[in-house]
Amino acid sequence: xxxxxxxxxxxxxxxxxxxxxxxSATGRVYNINTNIPVPGAKVKIAKRISSTFNxxxxxxxxxxxxSQGRFDLTVTQDVSKSLIVYAEKEGYFSMLLGSPNxxxxxxxxxxxxxxxxxxxxxxxxxxxxxxxxxxxVAKPSGSERxxxxxxxxxxxxxxxIYGSGTxxxxxxxxxxxxxxxxxxxxxxxxxxxTVEVNIAF
Numbered sequence: 001x002x003x004x005x006x007x008x009x010x011x012x013x014x015x016x017x018x019x020x021x022x023x024s025a026t027g028r029v030y031n032i033n034t035n036i037p038v039p040g041a042k043v044k045i046a047k048r049i050s051s052t053f054n055x056x057x058x059x060x061x062x063x064x065x066x067s068q069g070r071f072d073l074t075v076t077q078d079v080s081k082s083l084i085v086y087a088e089k090e091g092y093f094s095m096l097l098g099s100p101n102x103x104x105x106x107x108x109x110x111x112x113x114x115x116x117x118x119x120x121x122x123x124x125x126x127x128x129x130x131x132x133x134x135x136x137v138a139k140p141s142g143s144e145r146x147x148x149x150x151x152x153x154x155x156x157x158x159x160x161i162y163g164s165g166t167x168x169x170x171x172x173x174x175x176x177x178x179x180x181x182x183x184x185x186x187x188x189x190x191x192x193x194t195v196e197v198n199i200a201f
Contacts, residue, residue, distance in 0.1 A: 024074040025085040025110045029065045031191055032115040033164050037069030041089040043114065045075050048082045048102050055099040057084065085112060091192055092116040093142060093162065117142070120163030120189040126151040127200040135199060138170035151199075163189045169197055 025045060029038040043065055046057040060075045065087070073085065082102040086095035095116055104110045124137055134152035139145050142162040149157045161167055166186050173181040187195050 021077045021079065021081075021107050022074060023077075023083055023104055023106050023108060023110070024072070025104055025112055026072045027070075027111055027113045029069040029071065029087045029114045029116065031164050032117045034191075036191070037065075037067075038087065038089060038092070038116065039065055039067045039069055041065040041069065041071075041087040041092075041114075041116065043071040043073060043085065043087050045073050045083055045085050045104070048084050050099075057096055081106065085110070085114065087114040087116050089116065091119050093119065117165075118163035118191045120161050120192060121158055121194040122161045122167075122169065122187060122189070123156055123158045123194050123196045124149070124151065124169065125156045125196060125198045127154060127198065128152070129154055130201070132176045133201045134174050135201070136172040136174065138172075140169060141167050158194070161187075161189055161195075163191050163193075165189055171199060173201060 029041040029043065030036060031038060042062055044059045044062040046059045049056045049058065061073055063071050063073050065071045083104040083106060084100065084102050085104055088094065093116065103112060122140055126135055131153055134150060137149040137151065139148060140159050140161040143159045145159055149159065151157055166188055169185040169187055171183045171185060172179050185197060187197055189195055
């Protein structure tokens with residue numbers, strides 16, 4: 001009898017060790033802040049692995065969103081892990097910026113929509129002929145510039161910016177190199193297009 005019980009216990013232990021962990025994600029990909037689908041987006045499920053100094057993502061499986069932005073993904077693992085589903089497409093910011101946390105419940109069927117941020121651009125027109133007057137514009141959110149933009153003497157600058165939302169343009173006004181005013185100018189950005197901002201001293 002003891003041998004039978006030992007055999008059954010061992011069999012149960014092996015079965016539990018070999019059990020698969022199945023996690024699925026279904027939903028749609030939309031432009032952020034809209035109900036506009038993003039067809040053709042590459043949707044991936046990845047393991048999120050964090051350490052003392054960084055966070056890594058290891059892709060497990062992927063699919064392509066259909067013409068209505070729909071996707072359906074399932075992954076099977078030997079060991080349950082912290083999982084994240086995200087979307088990628090040219091012309092959109094990476095959804096892995098900022099090292100996001102897991103957004104899936106392991107071992108469950110997850111219903112989730114994804115909202116990548118599209119690229120947009122802002123053109124800043126500066127209307128001022130006095131060479132002693134100038135402005136400094138801080139890097140807009142999503143800009144690839146390394147530094148702020150300094151404008152003087154009736155000119156303009158173009159920068160990438162987060163699209164499909166309201167973003168603030170951070171402007172510092174200077175006279176002879178001395179800051180005299182600071183202003184936040186809200187702009188409504190679009191999807192893959194350019195919004196113009198006119199600034200006069």
